[in-house]
Amino acid sequence: xxxxxxxxxxxxxxxxxxxxxxxxxxxxxxxxxxxxxxxxxxxxxxxxxxxxxxxxxxxxxxxxxxxxxxxxxxxxxxxxxxxxxxxxxxxxxxxxxxxxxxxxxxxxxxxxxxxxxxxxxxxxxxxxxxxxxxxxxxxxxxxxxxxxxxxxxxxxxxxxxxxxxxxxxxxxxxxxxxxxxxxxxxxxxxxxxxxxxxxxxx
Amino acid sequence: xxxxxxxxxxxxxxxxxxxxxxxxxxxxxxxxxxxxxxxxxxxxxxxxxxxxxxxxxxxxxxxxxxxxxxxxxxxxxxxxxxxxxxxxxxxxxxxxxxxxxxxxxxxxxxxxxxxxxxxxxxxxxxxxxxxxxxxxxxxxxxxxxxxxxxxxxxxxxxxxxxxxxxxxxxxxxxxxxxxxxxxxxxxxxxxxxxxxxxxxxx
Amino acid sequence: xxxxxxxxxxxxxxxxxxxxxxxxxxxxxxxxxxxxxxxxxxxxxxxxxxxxxxxxxxxxxxxxxxxxxxxxxxxxxxxxxxxxxxxxxxxxxxxxxxxxxxxxxxxxxxxxxxxxxxxxxxxxxxxxxxxxxxxxxxxxxxxxxxxxxxxxxxxxxxxxxxxxxxxxxxxxxxxxxxxxxxxxxxxxxxxxxxxxxxxxxx
Amino acid sequence: xxxxxxxxxxxxxxxxxxxxxxxxxxxxxxxxxxxxxxxxxxxxxxxxxxxxxxxxxxxxxxxxxxxxxxxxxxxxxxxxxxxxxxxxxxxxxxxxxxxxxxxxxxxxxxxxxxxxxxxxxxxxxxxxxxxxxxxxxxxxxxxxxxxxxxxxxxxxxxxxxxxxxxxxxxxxxxxxxxxxxxxxxxxxxxxxxxxxxxxxxx
DNA sequence: CATGAATGAGGGTTCATTCAT
DNA sequence: TATGAATGAACCCTCATTCAT
Numbered sequence: 001x002x003x004x005x006x007x008x009x010x011x012x013x014x015x016x017x018x019x020x021x022x023x024x025x026x027x028x029x030x031x032x033x034x035x036x037x038x039x040x041x042x043x044x045x046x047x048x049x050x051x052x053x054x055x056x057x058x059x060x061x062x063x064x065x066x067x068x069x070x071x072x073x074x075x076x077x078x079x080x081x082x083x084x085x086x087x088x089x090x091x092x093x094x095x096x097x098x099x100x101x102x103x104x105x106x107x108x109x110x111x112x113x114x115x116x117x118x119x120x121x122x123x124x125x126x127x128x129x130x131x132x133x134x135x136x137x138x139x140x141x142x143x144x145x146x147x148x149x150x151x152x153x154x155x156x157x158x159x160x161x162x163x164x165x166x167x168x169x170x171x172x173x174x175x176x177x178x179x180x181x182x183x184x185x186x187x188x189x190x191x192x193x194x195x196x197x198x199x200x201x202x
Numbered sequence: 203x204x205x206x207x208x209x210x211x212x213x214x215x216x217x218x219x220x221x222x223x224x225x226x227x228x229x230x231x232x233x234x235x236x237x238x239x240x241x242x243x244x245x246x247x248x249x250x251x252x253x254x255x256x257x258x259x260x261x262x263x264x265x266x267x268x269x270x271x272x273x274x275x276x277x278x279x280x281x282x283x284x285x286x287x288x289x290x291x292x293x294x295x296x297x298x299x300x301x302x303x304x305x306x307x308x309x310x311x312x313x314x315x316x317x318x319x320x321x322x323x324x325x326x327x328x329x330x331x332x333x334x335x336x337x338x339x340x341x342x343x344x345x346x347x348x349x350x351x352x353x354x355x356x357x358x359x360x361x362x363x364x365x366x367x368x369x370x371x372x373x374x375x376x377x378x379x380x381x382x383x384x385x386x387x388x389x390x391x392x393x394x395x396x397x398x399x400x401x402x403x404x
Numbered sequence: 405x406x407x408x409x410x411x412x413x414x415x416x417x418x419x420x421x422x423x424x425x426x427x428x429x430x431x432x433x434x435x436x437x438x439x440x441x442x443x444x445x446x447x448x449x450x451x452x453x454x455x456x457x458x459x460x461x462x463x464x465x466x467x468x469x470x471x472x473x474x475x476x477x478x479x480x481x482x483x484x485x486x487x488x489x490x491x492x493x494x495x496x497x498x499x500x501x502x503x504x505x506x507x508x509x510x511x512x513x514x515x516x517x518x519x520x521x522x523x524x525x526x527x528x529x530x531x532x533x534x535x536x537x538x539x540x541x542x543x544x545x546x547x548x549x550x551x552x553x554x555x556x557x558x559x560x561x562x563x564x565x566x567x568x569x570x571x572x573x574x575x576x577x578x579x580x581x582x583x584x585x586x587x588x589x590x591x592x593x594x595x596x597x598x599x600x601x602x603x604x605x606x
Numbered sequence: 607x608x609x610x611x612x613x614x615x616x617x618x619x620x621x622x623x624x625x626x627x628x629x630x631x632x633x634x635x636x637x638x639x640x641x642x643x644x645x646x647x648x649x650x651x652x653x654x655x656x657x658x659x660x661x662x663x664x665x666x667x668x669x670x671x672x673x674x675x676x677x678x679x680x681x682x683x684x685x686x687x688x689x690x691x692x693x694x695x696x697x698x699x700x701x702x703x704x705x706x707x708x709x710x711x712x713x714x715x716x717x718x719x720x721x722x723x724x725x726x727x728x729x730x731x732x733x734x735x736x737x738x739x740x741x742x743x744x745x746x747x748x749x750x751x752x753x754x755x756x757x758x759x760x761x762x763x764x765x766x767x768x769x770x771x772x773x774x775x776x777x778x779x780x781x782x783x784x785x786x787x788x789x790x791x792x793x794x795x796x797x798x799x800x801x802x803x804x805x806x807x808x
Numbered sequence: 809c810a811t812g813a814a815t816g817a818g819g820g821t822t823c824a825t826t827c828a829t
Numbered sequence: 830t831a832t833g834a835a836t837g838a839a840c841c842c843t844c845a846t847t848c849a850t
Contacts, residue, residue: 016834032236037818038819039819039820048836049836051834053820115320122375154372155372155385155388158372158377158378163361163365166361167357175334175360190395195392197391198388198389239843249810250810256810261846262845420814441841443840451814453815453842454842455814455815457841462841522638526779561781563796566770566771570765579764590803593803593806597800599796603792604795654833655824657830659826664824
């Protein structure tokens, strides 16, 4: 009841919550959201099933929250990254390096997010800080600054994202090995070249 | 009920199977494999639940079969496409045009396959005719013919696939509109440029 | 698949459904709706839990349906009973006799309905054929025909219902024994006397 | 949190208990015992869930205690009421007026007790001071004093109780409006007339 | 051979109760 | 002593699968 117990209970809260979230992400990454039961998560986290419901109203909310947070945080970091850079090339390089490092640091989070997009992206609020929005912002600026030709912002953004994400996917499936961040420079070159090529007059 | 069963018995086996598969793909595309029940498929196909088990041992096998067939067929068509073409550029153009047409013709099949990869690709036999294998073949030939620089076949293949698939994904989510096949030429240019850029010496 | 099998499956349907409903009523009567689990009902009916869901979307719907049907049927029978009778006294006698016989024939149904009113009456549509409505109709006619004095139809109806239902409740709790229908005449006299007394000038 | 616990420790034991009981009754009245969780009660009472277990061993005991207390107290008051009166008529009038006032003063308590009877009456000890016992005592005295004819004490008591309780129920459901105590005299007349009519020779 | 009612093994969720703080 | 996070036993419900007809 003193500050001490107050602190303790707060620590426990984060402990349990963090353990649950870590377990959820790791399991979701491997088996997909629907392939993981609350019992699985609780067992992996070393907590009871009921404990999960103190922090999340439902399994659905847990998945949405995890995805949403990771998605938003990725976007925010991406934006911060980009704002330090000048010009399209620097922006793309920074973003792609960021993605690659993210993957290298927490592949499970990536393995969770990639498939989860398909079902959760439509649910998550299309925030200003969504990774897609950040990428599209960079592309838009580049078009306005005549750094690249092109009318369709989405098409260019898709190209950039596709190059990185599919590479990550190949890595997950073992078709590519090694640290992804080592490939970041060449991926960036590819993305920039592709972006320019998209807008070329035939 | 009896009229119904009468109709059923007049159906060709393939008819029933086709209806079931078509219904399954359409439903899987929209709600995902786990989001669709056998009852849903049977209802949409106008057949009984039990009938499905005459053709497939389980729902899992149905999904695997549908994915596998589509995957294999796409790969086969892709290979046929490619064999008619000479050189890397022509090959990539043909493949990308093929993907785009496939999407335009049967978006549902795409919407089914794209997310399904994540859980079914590891299960499906890594055939010679898998789309990935075909793309990698084209890339390998190009490298051998010195059309592009690059040591990592997978990296180039990932780039090419990523550009097309993410563009399709953007189309599914409404970020891109119009016929995808109209964008095929520019996507091909982007893919070729990206492939070349990947191998550039810095 | 012939008419025979069609007939058979229909018979099974009613069999299972009836068994489930009978078990549900009997259990609800003794332990209350919330005190009975789907597992209890299934076990008592000798069917699987899942089987229940072919006929009812939820336990709630099962309870509502059972109550609603019994309630409506009681009302309908009551109305039929009453329409054969002339005047207030005959009407009340008929209704009370009907209630008593109902109780004697299926005490469990009564034991289910009496407590269930408290939670389900507000949910059930206030039909023209609700027992309350029928009783109120008889009362209203009596007032219009100057057979009884009284301005408040509800008050008189409450009195009549209260006399019968509380008597049934006493019987359930063992405070009264024997066939209730034997007591119907005296209950009717009491109800009629009470109805008249309600409207007397002080 | 600390302010809160500070406040709590200043509370008198009875204060906490009273708040909990008041909250419990109010919630039970509206949603029924099974429809209310310990968390609901604790929240409404402004106490912790655990605190409830200092006063009651279980939720069941809480409900039983509340019902039992109210039941016993009502019976005791009823007995006190009756002992001041002479004769059957005066006794019934006093009892019914008491019931009506009780309802007017604390409708929630009534709304709690009425449905709760069905599950808790069999559990509560059949005390001498139970309302039913008091009513039956008055009836027994009246029979012995030849104020009413009748052999079955229970039947008469059921009639009297039924008239009052069902009227209260109608009031709860909105079929009757206004203060119930204003209707007490006419309800008493009805109860007395019904009691007499029960014993009449046909 | 098709049917669809029945099964039963889980899955998600709630909640009375406990207990470390 | 009060707290409320944690527990875990049920509970309701879904749905892939089976099988008598």
